[in-house]
Amino acid sequence: MITNSHIQEALYLAFERQNWAELRNAVPMTLSESDLEGLRGINEQLSIEEVTDIYLPLSRLLNLIIGAKQQRGVVLNEFLGKKPTEGPYIISIAGSVAVGKSTTARILQALLQHWPEHPKVDLVTTDGFIYPLATLKRKGLLQRKGFPESYDTRMLLDFISDLKSGKQEVHAPRYSHITYDRREETQVIRQPDILILEGLNVLQTGIDSPGLARRPFVSDFVDFSIYVDASEGLLKKWYINRFLQFRSGAFSRQGSYFKHYAELTDEEAKETASNIWDSINGPNLRQNVLPTRERAHLILQKGAGHQVAQVMLRK
Ligand SMILES: Nc1ncnc2c1ncn2[C@@H]1O[C@H](COP(=O)(O)OP(=O)(O)O)[C@@H](O)[C@H]1O
Numbered sequence: 063m064i065t066n067s068h069i070q071e072a073l074y075l076a077f078e079r080q081n082w083a084e085l086r087n088a089v090p091m092t093l094s095e096s097d098l099e100g101l102r103g104i105n106e107q108l109s110i111e112e113v114t115d116i117y118l119p120l121s122r123l124l125n126l127i128i129g130a131k132q133q134r135g136v137v138l139n140e141f142l143g144k145k146p147t148e149g150p151y152i153i154s155i156a157g158s159v160a161v162g163k164s165t166t167a168r169i170l171q172a173l174l175q176h177w178p179e180h181p182k183v184d185l186v187t188t189d190g191f192i193y194p195l196a197t198l199k200r201k202g203l204l205q206r207k208g209f210p211e212s213y214d215t216r217m218l219l220d221f222i223s224d225l226k227s228g229k230q231e232v233h234a235p236r237y238s239h240i241t242y243d244r245r246e247e248t249q250v251i252r253q254p255d256i257l258i259l260e261g262l263n264v265l266q267t268g269i270d271s272p273g274l275a276r277r278p279f280v281s282d283f284v285d286f287s288i289y290v291d292a293s294e295g296l297l298k299k300w301y302i303n304r305f306l307q308f309r310s311g312a313f314s315r316q317g318s319y320f321k322h323y324a325e326l327t328d329e330e331a332k333e334t335a336s337n338i339w340d341s342i343n344g345p346n347l348r349q350n351v352l353p354t355r356e357r358a359h360l361i362l363q364k365g366a367g368h369q370v371a372q373v374m375l376r377k
Pocket residue numbers: 105107108109112157158159160161162163164165166300303304307367368
């Protein structure tokens with residue numbers, strides 16, 4: 063029987079944390095005071111050791127891979143006698159709800175933009191492509207948020223193909239965790255060197271969601287894909303923790319869709335978050351997200367405290 067571990071062994075090089083961390087030593091890299099400040103702004107819980115051991119080697123690897131792609135552009139230029147129109151280098155970040163996709167994306171954005179070869183790095187999250195709340199209600203998808211059918215995939219594909227074909231200005235819809243709905247204003251993307259696209263669904267194809275067969279897929283436009291992984295026990299715990307943080311922050315704000323959550327006691331809030339996990343995010347992880355893991359070029363395997371314990375890199 064072909065198991066996941068067989069597939070991983072055949073496809074990936076596996077690095078334990080220490081071995082991966084040592085890869086940054088080949089080219090010593092340091093973080094300036096302003097880099098550190100920027101990273102602290104992303105997440106107070108993020109340890110600097112995590113950045114140095116895991117994300118610095120990753121940013122070095124990506125810089126080398128992007129360099130090879132840029133080299134290919136030089137070859138094409140020579141071959142064609144003119145520079146082909148090219149969109150940005152696209153990096154996708156997939157994984158469960160609450161695994162830390164958006165945190166990882168923001169760390170990589172901060173690190174990658176320091177390289178002189180690709181200073182302009184934009185970040186888009188696919189949450190914005192979830193249908194507006196009214197449409198979800200109409201289609202009876204309110205309890206299916208994050209499932210493949212809750213995304214306007216046509217719109218996402220149009221966005222990414224416009225971007226990749228080098229269009230000067232592309233608009234991405236944005237999501238608000240406060241109103242639980244799409245925002246009025248869009249995000250304008252103007253020809254970045256790199257675009258990081260983060261979301262549950264970036265490695266999905268029609269095969270993962272029977273009845274939704276369609277081509278092409280987001281991954282056809284992506285140059286390098288990352289899957290952030292953790293055990294479901296940890297994911298549920300991180301989801302509940304984030305729910306508790308939202309309760310005292312976003313949920314209590316004016317206009318919050320979940321204003322009633324702000325009044326829950328600690329125990330009631332934990333219970334509510336646990337139920338949402340068991341009925342929506344957990345099943346979505348098992349049915350639609352986890353099965354896409356082995357399509358990624360790189361897997362970050364997280365353990366307790368969001369520490370990356372292992373890195374798997376496609377051979
Ligand atoms: N590297 C990290 N170190 C510490 N906490 C983290 C890290 N990454 C994410 N978190 C925390 O985990 C929770 C989920 O992270 P988030 O980036 O919002 O996940 P996602 O975008 O995958 O839903 C948040 O509470 C966040 O603060």
